[in-house]
Amino acid sequence: MIKFSLQNRIMNSLETIEKQYPLQVDLSNCAKEPIHIINRIQPHGVLLTYLFESEKIIRCSDNSNRIISYSPVELIDQPISKILSKQTIDTVREKLSVDPTYFMDVTIGSVKATLIVHKRGEEVVAELEPSKATVNPFEYQTQLTSIVSKINSLESVSQMCDQTVHLLSEYLGFDRVMIYKFDDDWNGKVIAEIREENLEPWLGLQYPASDIPSQARQLFLKQGIRLIPNVSYESSQIISSDKVSDNPVDLSNSELRAVSSMHVEYLKNMKVSSTLTAAIVHNGALWGLIACHHYSPKYVNYYQRLACKLLTQVFSSQLGLTLSNTLLQQANRTSKVRSKLIEQMSRSWDVVKGMENFDVGPMELVECDGFCSLLEGKLTCFGETPSVDKINELVDWLLENACDDVYSTSNLGVEFPASTRYAKQCSGVLVIFLSREKRELLVWFRKEKIETINWAGNPREKVFIEKDGSLHPRRSFERWKETQKGRSLPWQNFEVQSVKSFGSEIKKLVIKQYDKISALNKEFDQAYKALESFSYSVSHDLRAPLRGIDGFAQLIKEEYYDRLDEMGKSAIQTIISSTQQMNTIIDDILAYSGLGKKEMRMGFFPMDKVIHEVLSLLTNTYHEVNIKDIPLLPEVYGDYTMIKLMMTNLLENAMKYSSKQHAPLVEIGVLSNTEGITFFVRDNGIGMEQKHLNKIFDVFNRVAGGEYPGSGVGLAIVKRIIEIHQGLIWVESKLGHGSTFYFRIGEVREIDRVVLY
């Protein structure tokens, strides 16, 4: 017995739906429109749902009477066996226990239809599409195989797109078949098209993201394919049994689901009468859409839709393969450049030199117009970059605003407005921080790339307001050109990844080289110590035979001098002076090689005290040399004996090498500037040629002639003592015009005193 009239049921269903589904959908709420529970279908088929267990029909679309000659009232709460054979029901039950969807051809009364079923919770959603043409399975199979093999044989994405639109247009006969590709902001661009000659070309046109709102994209992802055979359709309402009338059925996977009224209006504004849309999915996300438009109503049967779905899937997987191949090639290329750069750096023991002086530079790692590195406070630029001041400004901003180790933007002006002043040179940056603390980073720059976008209509005029105030989708699809400024070419994912890896490889290299240098330093230290003790013991051992030689030569001189002829006298004299000279050398070598062994006794003492002590000994030997008044000098922190030895060598040289000049004068003093306190010892002696200045601090490097005695070790001792005290020494000199030795010692302090020595 029928408890309620159809009218009643419709009213009940409507009431419930109104609660959940906005009555009026316009552009203000269309992005939120819950189209999966629209509760309406397109009228070219019937939708029924029945409970999987009890097999009782609980919903039915209100067009059922017209298509299968049963009204919803006659079907709701009735067993599904009322219209489907037991065998069909059993097959459906069996198939849906393992597969999400199933389809088969059925006959209901005199109506032949394709039955497409899927499960939604406890409900089986059964859609019946009357089939007008019979499908020849052999022909269908052949067509599919040919389509698949044609797509599979292509390698580039653009070839694949062109081939796909051709195949589809041939197979389905739509007036226009296009492929849209979505960009990162979900704007869609037509990248392939085939159309009837009389139609205006849309290839290259861009459609704003708002044309396909996000929930519609979600449904495309779920359903894969959507047909609207006639955009001017009158939708059919789904009537539900009382028990479920509170919950509209989820139509996400339905074939017949009605589409948003806004979308219908949009298509009508485009003058399109029928559409078939298929989703191209890459890595689980919507990559693009295949859109087929027809300018009169056009029905595509389920088998053809399946073929189209299969083609899209083949396209998607071929796309995945092609894109990953391209990615692999790009990654291989950049990884080669990366390892070359790292090898260069490791060969030159320097990150910057490794990028500068070889065949492969950092600009080859990613496509760019310029590059800069900021390392150890030094900025090095390659190619076209903003000025140094601007780079410094940018680095300050990056340090404050870019949180991750890698930062990239192709629209710097929006992120960092100060950069718009030099947008032409730099609209995109890709940055890797090597050390934030030390302000060390590498930056690749891209210039502005002015681009003209051909929008299908003004993308900002999405809304059309009717006189009554209601909102409608735009009506104009007139080509609308927009010039995009202040943007660079976007940074590709593989480029960002490659720069990221480059950064970590540099960090690893620096650590490795630091370890290597530490190990080498250790080895060097050990070798140095071994050499020191070797020269110490050799020098020490030479003393005894030398003493013997000297002793016997003195003996000969004293006892046999008169018996020697002139030649013998001169020879004995030479032996004695040579042994004396050798003794001086041994003294100096012992002093030099003993420096490392000596235990340091550190303390503060006034420098002028040391100088006075040294001079008191030297003035006896070099009495002809004048010493300018010595000012009060600051205190230094060091080993007193070592500093005294150092000053002895410096002052002795100054006096020795000026002693033969007219009015020899030595001056000792101190300079103070921002770099610290610098002592100096100046003489007006023989001076040196420029080319010798960097050698004189090495052991046994003598420049002066034999008229000035010496071992060539004195300045090596000076340098070593300065190094031990973490100081610095250098010389300014001109041949015949005297020399000035400058030096600094680790710690110096000014003292407040009036003391005379």
Ligand code: ADP
């Ligand atoms: P030496 O025992 O020969 O003085 P040093 O190591 O002290 O050895 O100096 C190395 C060389 O540097 C000297 O041989 C001399 O040619 C040059 N030299 C050092 N000090 C002076 C100076 N004040 N004026 C000119 N030449 C100097």
